[in-house]
Amino acid sequence: MKVAVIGYGTVGSGVVEVLMKNHDTIVCRNSLEELELKTILDIRDFPSDPNADKFTKDFNDILNDSEIGVVVETMGGVHPAYEFTSQLLSKGKSVVTSNKELVAQKGYELLLLAKENNANYMFEASVGGGIPIIRPINNCLSANEIIEIAGILNGTTNYILTRMIESGASLDEALNEAQKKGYAEKDPTADIEGIDAGRKICILADLAFGKHIYPDQVYTCGIRDITLEDVEFVKSFGGVIKLIGSAKKLNDGRICVQVRPSVILDKSQLATTSGVFNAILVRGNALGDAVFYGRGAGKLPTASAVVADVIDCVRNYGRTKMIPWAKNERDFVADNFLLPSRFYVRAYNVNDGSLAELERAIGGIKVLERNNQRSDEFAFVTGEICERDLRQKLGNIESVEIKSLIPVTDY
Amino acid sequence: MKVAVIGYGTVGSGVVEVLMKNHDTIVCRNSLEELELKTILDIRDFPSDPNADKFTKDFNDILNDSEIGVVVETMGGVHPAYEFTSQLLSKGKSVVTSNKELVAQKGYELLLLAKENNANYMFEASVGGGIPIIRPINNCLSANEIIEIAGILNGTTNYILTRMIESGASLDEALNEAQKKGYAEKDPTADIEGIDAGRKICILADLAFGKHIYPDQVYTCGIRDITLEDVEFVKSFGGVIKLIGSAKKLNDGRICVQVRPSVILDKSQLATTSGVFNAILVRGNALGDAVFYGRGAGKLPTASAVVADVIDCVRNYGRTKMIPWAKNERDFVADNFLLPSRFYVRAYNVNDGSLAELERAIGGIKVLERNNQRSDEFAFVTGEICERDLRQKLGNIESVEIKSLIPVTDY
Numbered sequence: 001m002k003v004a005v006i007g008y009g010t011v012g013s014g015v016v017e018v019l020m021k022n023h024d025t026i027v028c029r030n031s032l033e034e035l036e037l038k039t040i041l042d043i044r045d046f047p048s049d050p051n052a053d054k055f056t057k058d059f060n061d062i063l064n065d066s067e068i069g070v071v072v073e074t075m076g077g078v079h080p081a082y083e084f085t086s087q088l089l090s091k092g093k094s095v096v097t098s099n100k101e102l103v104a105q106k107g108y109e110l111l112l113l114a115k116e117n118n119a120n121y122m123f124e125a126s127v128g129g130g131i132p133i134i135r136p137i138n139n140c141l142s143a144n145e146i147i148e149i150a151g152i153l154n155g156t157t158n159y160i161l162t163r164m165i166e167s168g169a170s171l172d173e174a175l176n177e178a179q180k181k182g183y184a185e186k187d188p189t190a191d192i193e194g195i196d197a198g199r200k201i202c203i204l205a206d207l208a209f210g211k212h213i214y215p216d217q218v219y220t221c222g223i224r225d226i227t228l229e230d231v232e233f234v235k236s237f238g239g240v241i242k243l244i245g246s247a248k249k250l251n252d253g254r255i256c257v258q259v260r261p262s263v264i265l266d267k268s269q270l271a272t273t274s275g276v277f278n279a280i281l282v283r284g285n286a287l288g289d290a291v292f293y294g295r296g297a298g299k300l301p302t303a304s305a306v307v308a309d310v311i312d313c314v315r316n317y318g319r320t321k322m323i324p325w326a327k328n329e330r331d332f333v334a335d336n337f338l339l340p341s342r343f344y345v346r347a348y349n350v351n352d353g354s355l356a357e358l359e360r361a362i363g364g365i366k367v368l369e370r371n372n373q374r375s376d377e378f379a380f381v382t383g384e385i386c387e388r389d390l391r392q393k394l395g396n397i398e399s400v401e402i403k404s405l406i407p408v409t410d411y
Numbered sequence: 412m413k414v415a416v417i418g419y420g421t422v423g424s425g426v427v428e429v430l431m432k433n434h435d436t437i438v439c440r441n442s443l444e445e446l447e448l449k450t451i452l453d454i455r456d457f458p459s460d461p462n463a464d465k466f467t468k469d470f471n472d473i474l475n476d477s478e479i480g481v482v483v484e485t486m487g488g489v490h491p492a493y494e495f496t497s498q499l500l501s502k503g504k505s506v507v508t509s510n511k512e513l514v515a516q517k518g519y520e521l522l523l524l525a526k527e528n529n530a531n532y533m534f535e536a537s538v539g540g541g542i543p544i545i546r547p548i549n550n551c552l553s554a555n556e557i558i559e560i561a562g563i564l565n566g567t568t569n570y571i572l573t574r575m576i577e578s579g580a581s582l583d584e585a586l587n588e589a590q591k592k593g594y595a596e597k598d599p600t601a602d603i604e605g606i607d608a609g610r611k612i613c614i615l616a617d618l619a620f621g622k623h624i625y626p627d628q629v630y631t632c633g634i635r636d637i638t639l640e641d642v643e644f645v646k647s648f649g650g651v652i653k654l655i656g657s658a659k660k661l662n663d664g665r666i667c668v669q670v671r672p673s674v675i676l677d678k679s680q681l682a683t684t685s686g687v688f689n690a691i692l693v694r695g696n697a698l699g700d701a702v703f704y705g706r707g708a709g710k711l712p713t714a715s716a717v718v719a720d721v722i723d724c725v726r727n728y729g730r731t732k733m734i735p736w737a738k739n740e741r742d743f744v745a746d747n748f749l750l751p752s753r754f755y756v757r758a759y760n761v762n763d764g765s766l767a768e769l770e771r772a773i774g775g776i777k778v779l780e781r782n783n784q785r786s787d788e789f790a791f792v793t794g795e796i797c798e799r800d801l802r803q804k805l806g807n808i809e810s811v812e813i814k815s816l817i818p819v820t821d822y
Contacts, residue, residue: 014697018554018697021696021697022554022555022556022696022697025555025556026553026554028621029553029621029734030553030734031734124551130695130697130698130699130701131701132543132547132550132551132552132701135546135547135550135551136543136546136547136551139543139546139550139719139722139723140535140543140546140547140716140719141543141715141719142437142440142441142718142719142722142723143429143433143437143714143715143716143717143718143719143721143722144433144436144715145433145436210439210440267683267685269680269683269684269704271683272678272680272682272683273680274678284541284715285432285433286425286429286432286433286541286711286712286714286715286718287541287705287706287711287712287715287716288541288705288706288709288711288712289705289706290541290542290543290703290704290705290706291702291703291704291705292701292702292703292704293680293701293702293703293704294698294699294700294701294702295698295699295700295701298699300697300698300699301697301698301699303554303697304552304554304555304695304697304698305551305554305698306554307553307554307697308550308551308552308553308554310554311550311553311554312550312553323440323441323442
């Protein structure tokens with residue numbers, strides 16, 4: 001089987017590196033006849049690359065090459081990746097991608113198109129980098145009704161939060177450090193604002209719950225407002241703040257999908273997921289909790305997931321393996337403000353009067369303390385309540401200024 | 412497709428429960444036409460069971476039923492499970508098992524027999540209970556050269572060690588507690604002595620390194636000699652003692668396979684794996700480290716893994732999916748006494764003279780301390796050295812009595 005790669009950036013060149021370096025292991029361990037890289041498409045020139053003779057700038061060289069059965073799309077973005085992928089699948093070629101934006105937007109259509117053409121559209125690398133998660137949800141947990149899926153899906157923000165927790169760096173200092181180390185982009189918006197994690201939780205929710213969910217249906221809140229004060233208060237409670245993407249099934253069958261800073265208790269496997277690592281928890285009705293942990297990004301880990309998909313496409317050539325999920329239904333996604341949870345709250349401008357009022361209104365709160373606490377600062381953890389009710393009650397207390405309101409998870 | 416279950420114990424009855432309870436989810440999520448439990452084989456009577464009409468005591472009722480395509484073997488032990496499995500596979504029926512003893516002993520032959528008959532022999536539940544690990548190694552990590560695989564593979568011993576670490580219970584107290592809670596059997600030998608973990612690391616090593624390894628080739632040392640003194644010293648070093656099964660590839664291509672108490676540093680995902688939970692770390696040359704965490708035993712988690720295999724057998728009916736590994740070669744397994752590692756050592760009968768001698772002989776040691784330390788007690792962590800050399804050097808020091816010698820891992 002011959003393979004092409006579209007987009008020779010970090011991941012694409014990593015895919016080529018893994019295909020070359022591990023060629024013998026791959027062919028032998030997977031009982032393949034052959035696996036050969038034939039063509040690489042990129043608009044840039046790579047004259048001194050060891051594979052310089054394989055480059056093309058014309059997509060048709062891949063589309064019309066009947067020897068090429070599997071194409072790796074690592075260009076990123078929706079256009080023209082979507083058009084390229086559609087044309088390839090329509091010709092019965094399988095496509096493997098790490099492009100979470102495209103899968104989150106067009107996964108439903110592309111899986112259907114793959115099925116119509118007895119091809120495969122695979123995207124293990126789109127979530128959790130090198131961590132096997134797509135295939136385990138699709139295959140290994142297929143006997144479970146999945147109740148919830150939640151994880152640390154973005155390495156950049158996890159690095160920043162880890163630095164805030166472990167070294168007391170401010171968010172801006174930690175972001176600056178992450179940029180210097182190459183963990184954050186120059187424009188870090190998609191990471192910091194939770195957009196990247198939002199795409200990934202869409203893909204996980206699609207798989208776990210069987211219907212396409214679009215990124216604009218995800219309640220998304222990034223880490224921009226997390227302060228060291230929050231980090232300290234939460235530490236005193238025996239927890240850490242992590243940016244968590246989660247999708248949870250309600251009793252009525254609808255799904256709550258959100259990306260937001262969340263308090264994770266220290267004993268959780270998610271709490272000990274530090275730096276650029278990712279971890280994804282799947283809660284099944286038979287399995288209980290399982291956690292998948294590893295490098296969520298990086299050239300070779302991501303390439304390792306892409307190449308595993310390539311091998312799977314070769315082994316399932318002419319036979320669709322991935323089961324398409326159903327199309328989107330807007331009312332499948334429920335309002336997360338109605339989801340009961342405990343919450344961590346930090347407020348300013350609290351005096352004896354408003355404190356008494358607050359305790360009356362909410363009740364059963366656990367008061368937190370930190371060093372050098374402001375005299376008008378007050379932080380606590382509530383019992384179980386839905387966010388709408390909590391915000392309403394807090395809003396009724398005159399003059400109190402809410403600085404943070406973060407759900408406390410039970411993972 | 413119709414399914415039979417052989418052995419209606421904890422796991423077998425759990426499989427029936429999951430098949431019934433999640434039937435609709437299973438059929439729908441996996442696009443199956445039908446999945447129906449037809450026959451249950453057990454020598455005991457279950458007159459009040461909801462499936463009482465499905466029971467038989469005659470194996471031939473399953474073997475000769477052409478409607479039954481997949482058989483679940485949850486009887487345990489090598490005989491007659493081996494004979495039953497062989498006969499079923501020879502007839503082209505796929506077999507799914509949680510029987511680690513059988514897979515560790517006969518996996519090579521049975522996989523080959525499955526392949527010859529276009530059937531499947533699957534055993535996701537044989538390692539790590541409900542945790543997806545067999546299929547991820549086989550599929551998701553197929554692009555990696557696996558360098559090492561290591562894990563907490565036995566929930567009973569992990570529960571005991573966790574109690575020793577967290578509450579200061581002695582080994583006997585913790586074992587007693589585990590037995591009361593149903594986590595340990597009346598005769599706990601197979602767990603405590605590392606035999607159960609030994610079978611599991613064989614299966615993982617077979618998959619990761621492609622050749623069958625027998626349990627008698629595994630250097631196996633249980634937890635019987637771990638004391639609270641060790642727990643305390645290791646805690647002062649920033650670590651915990653866990654029973655680890657590991658298989659590591661050497662530069663010459665041979666494999667070191669062992670089960671033994673090991674020091675895990677606190678920051679590791681394996682260190683925070685507490686109680687009856689299991690965790691398995693896979694180190695690949697592209698992936699880096701990935702960890703799979705979850706319930707390593709229990710009725711429903713294990714059943715969840717078995718049923719996932721059943722679904723996979725149905726989806727791959729008439730087509731062998733699992734790739735057989737090669738047959739055993741005795742010299743494929745290397746002597747673990749030659750594996751370089753750091754070691755934690757605790758000794759008695761150490762005086763100023765022997766201490767000086769010890770420091771001269773070994774060099775670069777980190778001395779540990781604990782509360783209420785005996786005056787002649789001495790504990791330390793070495794630099795990297797192989798166990799043979801370390802034992803030789805320690806043996807040369809007169810009168811010093813070595814109480815513990817435990818490798819320090821880098822997971």
